[in-house]
Amino acid sequence: MTANVVTVSPDHSVRHAAQIMLDHRISGMPVVDDDSRLVGIVSEGDFLHRSELGPAAISPNEARGYVKGHSWKVADLMTSDVVTADEETPIERIVMLMQEHGIKRIPVMRGQRLVGVVSRADLLRVVVAAKFDDDTAAGDDAIRRSILTRLREHAGVKGDALTLRVSNGLVHFSGTVSSQRERDTVRVVAEGVRGVKGVYDHLYLALP
Known part of the structure; x- marks a missing residue:
């Protein structure tokens, strides 16, 4: 997480909040009151409803839309129903919350x-810092077993119509797959196994 958090007060002006976001090159920030309590979050998406962007940005015949579009206060623009996490929340849960709620940041x-x-x-930093975790033993037979196991148990590919041969770390696939996506899955699984030096695709797509 980012510990040095840029925040804004609910009593600040909308224009001031926009300037802070531009100055710090951020797309959203928490809103905290005078007691440092979290009361909301304001993001670029909230600014899409501003009257400064033209009449089309305002939700027609909707009181809340008018307030978000015309008020000068952050309190009226921000989203007050904030999804939060604590310091012990696993990264997997953070990702799930972002996906479920369609949000880009979680306080x-x-x-x-x-x-x-x-x-x-x-999350991008987590991806970059992740270590390659693979306990596949050395040797062509171990590589072959690992690929077949991952295809069945992790990727959902039964591989009944596949022929797999491994020679000196070079993987050769032949046979038939049901779709281009399945073809790509087979390749990605093989490329992710330790000891694989190359993947050769001799597969055919099954006719519909």
């Missing part, structure tokens, strides 16, 4: 205190 709380924010950029 991290320690009790009632804001201690950080996890954003999609933080």
Whole structure:
């Protein structure tokens, strides 16, 4: 997570919040009150409803839409129903929350205190820092068994119509697959096994 969090007050102006986001090159930030309690979050998406962008940005015949579009206060623009996590929340749960709620950042709380924010950029850092974790033993036979196991148990590919041969770390696939996606899955699984030096695709797509 990012611990040095840029925040804004609900009493600040909408224009001031926009300037902070531009200055810090961020797409959203928590809103905290005078007691440092989290009261909302404001993001680029909230600004899509502003009257400054033209009449089409305002939700017609909707009181809430008018308020978000015309009020000068962050309190009226922000999203107050905030999805949060605590410091012990696993990264898998963070990802699930982002997917479920269609959000890009999640404030991290320690009790009632804001201690950080996890954003999609933080998830990219996790991907970059991840270590290659593979316990496949050395040798062509071990590579072949590992590929077949991963195809069945992790990728959902039965491989009944596949022929797999491994020679000096070079993987050769032949046979038939049901779709291009299955073909790509077979290749990606093989490329992810330790000891594989190359993957050769001799597969055919089954006719519909």
